[in-house]
Amino acid sequence: MVLSECRIGEKARVTALLLGESRRKRIMDLGLMPGTEVQVVRKAPLGDPIVVQVRGYQVSFRMSEARYIEISDL
Amino acid sequence: MVQTIALAGNPNAGKTSLFNLLTGTRQYVGNWPGVTVEKKEGWVKGLSSRMLIDLPGVYSLSAQSLEEKVAISYLLQESPHVILNIVDASNLERNLYLSVQLLEMGLPSIVALNMMDVAVSRGLQIDEKKLAQKLGVPVIPMIARKGKGRQQLLEWLEKEEPTCSRLIVPYPEQVERAINELIVLLDSAKLNLKASVRWIATMWLERNETIEQVIRQNVDPSVIERMELVRQRLGDTVDHQIRNARYTWIETLLREVTTQRRTVERTWSDRIDSLILHRYLGIPIFLLFMFMIFQITFSWIGTSLSDQLDTFISGPVTDWLHNALMKMGSPDWFTQLMTDGVLAGVGAVLVFIPQIAILFLCLSFLEDSGYMARAAILMDRFMQAIGLNGKAFIPLILGFGCNVPAIMATRTLEDHKGRMVTALISPFMSCSARLSVYSLFVSSFFNRGKAEVVFLLYVTGIIMAILTAYLFKKFLKADEGMFVMELPPYRAPMIKSLFLHTWDKAKGFVRKAGTIIFGMSVLIWFLGNFSFHGVTPMNESFLATIGGLIAPLFAPMGFATWQAGVSLITGFLAKEVVVSTMSIVYGAGDTDGSLGALLQGAFTPAAALSFLFFVLLYTPCVSTVATLKRETGSWKWTLISVLYSFSLAWIISFFVYQVARWMF
Numbered sequence: 153m154v155l156s157e158c159r160i161g162e163k164a165r166v167t168a169l170l171l172g173e174s175r176r177k178r179i180m181d182l183g184l185m186p187g188t189e190v191q192v193v194r195k196a197p198l199g200d201p202i203v204v205q206v207r208g209y210q211v212s213f214r215m216s217e218a219r220y221i222e223i224s225d226l
Numbered sequence: 227m228v229q230t231i232a233l234a235g236n237p238n239a240g241k242t243s244l245f246n247l248l249t250g251t252r253q254y255v256g257n258w259p260g261v262t263v264e265k266k267e268g269w270v271k272g273l274s275s276r277m278l279i280d281l282p283g284v285y286s287l288s289a290q291s292l293e294e295k296v297a298i299s300y301l302l303q304e305s306p307h308v309i310l311n312i313v314d315a316s317n318l319e320r321n322l323y324l325s326v327q328l329l330e331m332g333l334p335s336i337v338a339l340n341m342m343d344v345a346v347s348r349g350l351q352i353d354e355k356k357l358a359q360k361l362g363v364p365v366i367p368m369i370a371r372k373g374k375g376r377q378q379l380l381e382w383l384e385k386e387e388p389t390c391s392r393l394i395v396p397y398p399e400q401v402e403r404a405i406n407e408l409i410v411l412l413d414s415a416k417l418n419l420k421a422s423v424r425w426i427a428t429m430w431l432e433r434n435e436t437i438e439q440v441i442r443q444n445v446d447p448s449v450i451e452r453m454e455l456v457r458q459r460l461g462d463t464v465d466h467q468i469r470n471a472r473y474t475w476i477e478t479l480l481r482e483v484t485t486q487r488r489t490v491e492r493t494w495s496d497r498i499d500s501l502i503l504h505r506y507l508g509i510p511i512f513l514l515f516m517f518m519i520f521q522i523t524f525s526w527i528g529t530s531l532s533d534q535l536d537t538f539i540s541g542p543v544t545d546w547l548h549n550a551l552m553k554m555g556s557p558d559w560f561t562q563l564m565t566d567g568v569l570a571g572v573g574a575v576l577v578f579i580p581q582i583a584i585l586f587l588c589l590s591f592l593e594d595s596g597y598m599a600r601a602a603i604l605m606d607r608f609m610q611a612i613g614l615n616g617k618a619f620i621p622l623i624l625g626f627g628c629n630v631p632a633i634m635a636t637r638t639l640e641d642h643k644g645r646m647v648t649a650l651i652s653p654f655m656s657c658s659a660r661l662s663v664y665s666l667f668v669s670s671f672f673n674r675g676k677a678e679v680v681f682l683l684y685v686t687g688i689i690m691a692i693l694t695a696y697l698f699k700k701f702l703k704a705d706e707g708m709f710v711m712e713l714p715p716y717r718a719p720m721i722k723s724l725f726l727h728t729w730d731k732a733k734g735f736v737r738k739a740g741t742i743i744f745g746m747s748v749l750i751w752f753l754g755n756f757s758f759h760g761v762t763p764m765n766e767s768f769l770a771t772i773g774g775l776i777a778p779l780f781a782p783m784g785f786a787t788w789q790a791g792v793s794l795i796t797g798f799l800a801k802e803v804v805v806s807t808m809s810i811v812y813g814a815g816d817t818d819g820s821l822g823a824l825l826q827g828a829f830t831p832a833a834a835l836s837f838l839f840f841v842l843l844y845t846p847c848v849s850t851v852a853t854l855k856r857e858t859g860s861w862k863w864t865l866i867s868v869l870y871s872f873s874l875a876w877i878i879s880f881f882v883y884q885v886a887r888w889m890f
Contacts, residue, residue, distance in 0.1 A: 169466075173433075174290055175708050176465075177288050177290065177432075177465060178288070178290060178640075178708060178710065179710075180465070180466060180469045181285050181286035181288050181323065181469070182285055182320065182710065183319065183320045183323065183473060185466055185469055185470060185473070186466065186470075187470065188473075193496075193499075194499065194500065194503055195505075196503060196508070196603050196604060196606065196607065197503070197504070197505050197506070197508040197509050197604065198607045200606070200607055201603055201606050201607075201616070201709060201711075203499075203503070203603070203713060207319040207320050207473075208317060208318075208319055208320075209317045209319075209320055209712065209713075210712070210713040211710060211711065211712050211713065212603050212709075212710070212711045212712075212713060213708070213709055213710050213711070214606070214610075214615075214708075214709050217708060217709075
């Protein structure tokens, strides 16, 4: 499964980041990397971007990135 | 000797608050990531010869955005005496990532543990002594916004020998082996850097761009080749392995030094967000906020305050000055210069200060509370349609205050193209200086629909910005930017900081009134009262000649008078000058009627409306053009922007005039 399919409120674990090098690094610097627990908190009015809870804070990014973040159930 | 202290930390960790607390200056503090766009310097109050340098907020030293590059190359090349690392205690895990990178660097450091109050309110208890011991540097708990912890921090900063951390993060075995090989190679290369060699080796493995550059410039190619081999052997996942090791180290550390007393299931911030970012209500609430700002500024409070000030200046103050000058026996021409020139010109601008102050107050409220970050998220989808992302929305909103900081704020954007386009469309955001022109005209021509006309102007500016972005993005090379926006928890803006910020901005406006507008008023008065034949009536003066030259250009828009022409020329210096120039050329100081009444004789309502659209869109002021050049780094694009906005203004005002003439 990928993060963009994750339902609001569900927790999951990141398994892989299938993004290009610079985006992958950027997301990892924010603390989101394979092994990290994430939760989709809410979605913006048009369903994009999404707000994700990671390592105790909230960060928002687009579905176009969330589609390349693979997750699995906890 | 001057000692430099570099203030480093995550965006929104409270760097600017701490900077202000230590230096006593008032930098602007917002509650959205990326307030500090340039590094700022200031002397530390209470300590001798300590210079504090506020670096842009960064999440890591990966050096991808312009700000990260500024921060890392400063730390690497200038080697400050101490790094003051500010950490948000309520968001420790992510904030400590940068701390770990900084401490690994091995430069003398102090950690300021900020926002302790927020951490406590979330039920988090932090053992600061243990944290200090594990990090290997002093840790000072603080609440920078409220000034707590300053004394203790100053005591540490005063010490002669700051501590270097001996922090070593254990990396996986094969990474450690590679680091050791690189250390040997780097040692032989004798780099003249203060940073630890182990840190440089790690950064090389991560493919950090800045380190890469430094090494390629200073190390022998044959050594680089061997370093390259070491890196290649580790494969693609090395950047993940390194980051993972750091975060794992932090997780272990946090288990030892923090206790979660109670867990707050749903914070207030979450509750507010479920309304603010609500599926159906989010956008209407956003529009409501924008509409409220307009109503407060133009209808409810701002305008009536401005009107009162106007009556006061054009009545009692003018009479008083006139009488005082007469009593002192000043020559007639000087009395006229002072009343019809200086007071008319400067006064005409000063009366708009209440409105401008209220606009800034509203914008500061949105920024300080944390709403701006949400607005960026709400707007992201719409901004995407014009090839920008939600973050670009923040500079654009700042443009309503002044275009200069708006263009500078584009540095927070990660992609070059997004930065260029946002900077180029920023001038179409109607700044507060233009507001003075609108206020003057709407109150004399459109008494019934004041707020509506002004709203229409602002909306037109936004639409033009959107269309322009759409057009320009086709001519700029694309590099797809990524939208990442942290959502800081909401907080109640502090009244004091709101007013200080508003005052700071309004002060700039007053200063302009005292300098550029004062000077222009004197100049225009002279040009308006003299010609080659000496003293002449104004319509035969130098001014009339200059204005008359460009006036025909505006004939299709219904304001082909030399007065309008001169106002637009001087408006290039600062848009408020349009108002002061008009005040002088229409003789508002020496006749009974107010400037508004005089304008009614000079413009038809349709021409007035068309003039407003022209002022909205035409070439931005000289400071904006200069900033545009500096930030885009391109004369070509600056020139295009100047010519483009002038042509666009001409075309739009032409249409407005034709339509309005038919309607009125």
